Amino acid sequence: MKLSASQLLISLGLCGIATRATPTARSSTERSSTSWTTENGTKCTKFSLVVPVNATNLILEGPRVDSSFDAVTYAWDGDTWSSANATERIKGTISVNTAFNIAAQLCIPSSGGKSDILQIATHGNSFDKRYWDAEVEPENYNYIRAATNAGYSIFTYDRLSVGGSDKPDAYDIVQAPVELEILRGVTEMARSGDISRLAARQIDTVLPDFTKFVHVGHSYGSILTSGLLAKYPDLTDGSILTGFIINPHGPQYQLGVRGYQLASEAFPEEFGHLGSGYICPGAKYNLHNSFFGGGDFDPKILDYGWKIKQPSTVGEGRSAIALLGLTAHNYTKPLQFFLAEFDAPVCNGDCKEAYNLTQIRETIYPNNPVVEVHIQPKTAHGFTLHRNATGGYEEMFRFFGRNGL
Numbered sequence: 207m208k209l210s211a212s213q214l215l216i217s218l219g220l221c222g223i224a225t226r227a228t229p230t231a232r233s234s235t236e237r238s239s240t241s242w243t244t245e246n247g248t249k250c251t252k253f254s255l256v257v258p259v260n261a262t263n264l265i266l267e268g269p270r271v272d273s274s275f276d277a278v279t280y281a282w283d284g285d286t287w288s289s290a291n292a293t294e295r296i297k298g299t300i301s302v303n304t305a306f307n308i309a310a311q312l313c314i315p316s317s318g319g320k321s322d323i324l325q326i327a328t329h330g331n332s333f334d335k336r337y338w339d340a341e342v343e344p345e346n347y348n349y350i351r352a353a354t355n356a357g358y359s360i361f362t363y364d365r366l367s368v369g370g371s372d373k374p375d376a377y378d379i380v381q382a383p384v385e386l387e388i389l390r391g392v393t394e395m396a397r398s399g400d401i402s403r404l405a406a407r408q409i410d411t412v413l414p415d416f417t418k419f420v421h422v423g424h425s426y427g428s429i430l431t432s433g434l435l436a437k438y439p440d441l442t443d444g445s446i447l448t449g450f451i452i453n454p455h456g457p458q459y460q461l462g463v464r465g466y467q468l469a470s471e472a473f474p475e476e477f478g479h480l481g482s483g484y485i486c487p488g489a490k491y492n493l494h495n496s497f498f499g500g501g502d503f504d505p506k507i508l509d510y511g512w513k514i515k516q517p518s519t520v521g522e523g524r525s526a527i528a529l530l531g532l533t534a535h536n537y538t539k540p541l542q543f544f545l546a547e548f549d550a551p552v553c554n555g556d557c558k559e560a561y562n563l564t565q566i567r568e569t570i571y572p573n574n575p576v577v578e579v580h581i582q583p584k585t586a587h588g589f590t591l592h593r594n595a596t597g598g599y600e601e602m603f604r605f606f607g608r609n610g611l
């Protein structure tokens with residue numbers, strides 16, 4: 207498939223254990239320990255995983271970002287028509303053979319027939335795993351709460367470069383191939399029982415034996431998940447890719463709209479420790495444009511989104527090309543693209559007619575009987591932070607349910 211550069215850039219240890227003898231149920235807004243129990247009896251625990259990675263990253267041409275001034279140059283460099291061919295920017299490869307510390311969380315429902323199904327959720331750019339775990343009005347926005355109430359177990363993690371995970375070189379290391387290997391690594395650890403053994407030391411419940419593993423992504427996390435379907439199709443039993451689909455209508459000027467600045471320069475208190483190439487929307491209204499614009503949302507949730515914002519890296523934007531459009535001949539499990547109706551980064555503000563499902567089936571998933579699209583009404587790119595987010599979650603769980611998951 208032919209893709210323009212902007213389409214390719216779609217951005218898209220501790221202790222403290224709650225025991226059954228002395229139940230210390232904490233609401234999700236007061237998480238002072240590594241393990242807690244929600245009102246509904248869901249048990250959660252957070253931990254750090256060491257994930258070994260062996261990946262082939264790309265050497266990519268393009269300007270460095272050492273200042274917010276450079277960040278504007280970077281956006282123009284990516285957005286102009288003359289820079290449209292991302293393939294020509296690949297100048298070689300780099301082997302990355304190392305291990306990363308990844309911050310993760312596992313939640314297990316108190317009851318429900320699906321606790322043996324583990325959802326593995328990968329967030330997108332500008333956020334960390336809290337994208338799935340809103341602390342404001344959790345009954346209206348928190349995906350983990352909805353998933354556990356629907357009976358699923360769920361694993362979330364901070365992608366490399368955000369939250370509590372390692373923050374290595376933003377150009378050569380934090381790239382799509384390495385992040386795909388991290389997703390593969392955590393999935394293999396979940397499948398082998400390593401994650402359950404780790405969690406069992408911290409969580410006061412009998413962990414279910416996971417028998418099925420499904421993947422949910424948002425935006426860049428969906429690009430990574432689509433890479434998993436193409437390269438490691440046997441590792442998943444079904445997937446939902448939110449905020450991502452390959453289509454010819456990706457906007458041409460999205461990097462400019464995102465208003466990136468150098469994270470350490472724009473937000474020295476939050477991100478002063480981050481190096482060159484770590485970029486972040488410079489103002490709340492940049493986040494508004496890319497994640498909320500056109501959607502039906504409560505302005506105080508935009509404030510919350512801004513409060514939990516995270517940086518992304520120049521390397522991950524440029525390296526998405528390594529995974530986009532890979533054919534997934536061997537992926538035959540159910541797949542749903544879950545699109546926000548008014549998604550700006552993905553569909554230029556209108557996803558309804560933006561994609562060609564027949565072409566996607568033929569070129570990317572030729573052997574897959576179940577590839578569907580759902581359009582979530584009145585939402586923009588950051589759909590978990592919109593009104594009726596829970597209506598969308600129900601739709602996702604119905605899709606899994608229809609397919610025996």
Ligand SMILES: *[C@@H]1O[C@H](CO)[C@@H](O)[C@H](O)[C@H]1NC(C)=O
Pocket residue numbers: 260261303
């Ligand atoms: C890493 O991958 C390369 C290429 O697939 C392989 O040659 C090499 O042996 C691997 N190294 C390790 C330590 O797994």
Ligand SMILES: *[C@@H]1O[C@H](CO)[C@@H](O)[C@H](O)[C@H]1NC(C)=O
Pocket residue numbers: 208209291292293294
């Ligand atoms: C991009 O450049 C590569 C390498 O020069 C070429 O093979 C490819 O056809 C170009 N793609 C487009 C869309 O022009």
Ligand SMILES: *[C@@H]1O[C@H](CO)[C@@H](O)[C@H](O)[C@H]1NC(C)=O
Pocket residue numbers: 245246351355356
């Ligand atoms: C508890 O879970 C049930 C379904 O399992 C749900 O109907 C109810 O709303 C949940 N309550 C809370 C506080 O999450």
Ligand SMILES: *[C@@H]1O[C@H](CO)[C@@H](O)[C@H](O)[C@H]1NC(C)=O
Pocket residue numbers: 436437438439535536
């Ligand atoms: C797909 O399956 C074929 C036949 O089993 C196998 O040769 C090939 O390596 C598989 N490809 C991937 C990416 O798993």
Ligand SMILES: *[C@@H]1O[C@H](CO)[C@@H](O)[C@H](O)[C@H]1NC(C)=O
Pocket residue numbers: 562563564565568
């Ligand atoms: C969608 O793709 C199919 C297969 O490539 C093609 O036959 C069809 O004309 C396309 N539809 C539109 C509306 O472009």
Ligand SMILES: *[C@@H]1O[C@H](CO)[C@@H](O)[C@H](O)[C@H]1NC(C)=O
Pocket residue numbers: 581582583584594597598601
């Ligand atoms: C909420 O989302 C569901 C699932 O997509 C949809 O059926 C319903 O119409 C939506 N409700 C509103 C008020 O938009």
